[in-house]
Amino acid sequence: MDLLRFFTAGNVDDGKSTLIGRLLFDSKSISTDIIETLTKQSKTKGIDTDIDLALLTDGLRAEREQGITIDVAYKYFTTPKRKFIIADTPGHIQYTRNMFTGASNANLAIILIDARNGITEQTKRHTILSAILGIPHLVVCINKMDLVNFSEEVYNNILLDFNAFAKPLQLKDISFIPVSALAGDNVVSKSDKMNWYAGKPLLEFLETVEVKENEQNNAARFQVQYVIRPQTTELHDYRGYAGKVFSGSYSVGDKVIVLPANIETEISKIEKHQQEVETAFENEPVVIHLKDDVDISRGSSIVKVNELPKLDKEVEATLCWMDNAPFVPGQKVLFQQNSFVTKGIIKEISKKIDIHSFENIESDGTLKLNDIAKVIIKTADNITYDNYKTNRNTGSFILVNENTNNTVAAGTIG
Template sequence: MEISNNQLLRFTTAGSVDDGKSTLIGRLLYDSKSIFEDQLASVTATSSKKGHEGVDLALFTDGLKDEREQGITIDVAYRYFTTPKRKFIIADTPGHIQYTRNMVTGASTANAAVILIDARNGVIEQTKRHSFIASLLNIPHLVVCVNKMDLVEYSEGVFNKITAQFEEFSSKLLMKDVRFIPISALEGDNVVNKSKNMDWYAGGTLLNVLETLHISSDINKIDARFPVQTVLRPQSEEFRDYRGYAGRIASGIYRKGDEVAVLPSGFTSKIKSINTGEVEIEEAFAPMSVALTLEDDIDISRGDMIVKKNNQPEPSQEFDVMLCWLNNDAAKPRAKYVIQHTSNEERAMIKSVVYKVDINSYEREEGDDSLQMNDIARVKIRTTRRLMIDSYRDNRNTGSIILIDEGTNETVAAGMII
């Protein structure tokens, strides 16, 4: 299949601490010649100061001062590079369990996830946690890299054992495409260049796999959803009768003359015009930012949603969510939070915890209403005002929410509507 060099692949890396994620990304950048000369010179100098014989590849991503001092990755580091076949955005996410929230952030927009496993340790809890999050976020491609094969003498048996371990637990997840690659990020085996030490492996290198993955749009093209961000009322004499509704189309296609409904009020009208900047266009589609005008004067404000008259979401005040608790402090029983859904903010309460997920066994744990940091649970949420929701699997944009603590303004949880 021919790949256009205009295609952009967003992928996230995840794994446990010291599995070699930063080194792997450094190797990708280094061997694909995607590093600027001044950056290479800086990292080479830093490596020399630290007493390394060669270039410390991990330094290409570990940019934070705290990370360099500790030798770990604690934030999401985004990197960009291009090959003749494709453009890439990499989200290098932390391995420590207390930074799982950063992994959720980095993976939320990914087309693929690269999960690293230390060949010496095999599948561990963080492997399962990150794989489960990738499944929850509906990431279509999962590339499992068994790293540090140089430390197990490039053993095919070790690779096959880990592959079997992963397949045993991942069969319980909704994984569409899982691929396994034995690599050594430090030595460069099967990252960009084919390994001479593992001639038993017949598959492609990591870069080859990433360059040829099929990128399917995660935008729902059928269900038209337009969350209103602001109402435009120019003060100039020329536009005194103009009333536009601006926002970013979450999904679907809008055309002049379409019959639409405004939710939650339910009033209907037709699209009079569609503007992007100062240009009027005949149609617009996700993820374009536009301003719509309607033929009728309807009271519309931020947080309302303009949808097709014959294709509407179900406004709901109570719904189930798969929630990742991200905050250091535990959830407060029946406490009020701010829920953000598209451009809408309302007050909400976690009504009940239906079950929590045991990350090791993926079994459901019922009867425990507590939510601690990194817990993943199915919960019932009740809001003060109806939200126009879709399930996350049908529509990422209208099927996702975050919860914000009213007192601290911290994001405490992220959720996918079921």
């Protein structure tokens, strides 16, 4: 059984939480004690329909009080075909940074559209953010079909509008499903009220969609997280580099280069869970040993001589500003790319991106909460990287404020 991580985005009014509640409820992933609690809460809130499924995902007191989703909630369910991790993210522009948090690890996005309203500013924003994050699959659920008499025409018009809007975004894979989350049409089982729709209901779609990793290239990428040195009498000379294979594979005997130090050597041994293995594959946590005793520390990359990444002290990136305090020109930050950290500075804000139209707007030199901009970042040490489009792991980074320690921005290189 494999795993699919997806995220949902949308306003409360679009029925996002209701849709998730429906998936959990109809796939029998909610326990009776939780249903009891929800029934009680729904009654106190004066909701007549059976239970308010949105109460399932709004886990904080402030969210329940205001009836909005503020932060990401993670939910889990399993069918006989797959395990699912849902990141339920807020729709409101004010919480875009929380949406980014939930979406960054997802392989699929569900965009909800209220059939009565068609495409809104929010639909555009979420679709554009999904494109920036390079989410491999996009499922557009046209919800509340019951309120438009399950009309095929309404559905088709929204579909045309969406495709016209999304064309410049170059999304790889878009699917459309007409649903009614409240009543359950086309969520878990196929609706008998929309026979004109020939596709799969949502759950079946999620169960069968091929999980595509974002990485297009299979160049081998590995970063040292931690150096294992037992320093005991028996293991006096043991020196192993612990980390995860981000992409590609490594085998004993491979000629490698350690970056940014730029030292050439060879892999002498690979261990996985204390067992020696010949090859380490993508996503595996392993311990790599090198033939030569070289000086490597946390954050160093080990790459193959014939698959070199880029190495530079200056990168172009798309940045989302996430701090409440706006960017201060000249402000020094820490640039963190997985386990690699160096000092950096935003040298130039080339242009901003309108997150409702995807159009470039001229930069006024400012960066405020939830702004998205093309920037040039200069760093103290060489960064070992790939473009985000080719490698999500080595093409992404965060910026940390040295003074407050907050994560102030997230970026994708290229």
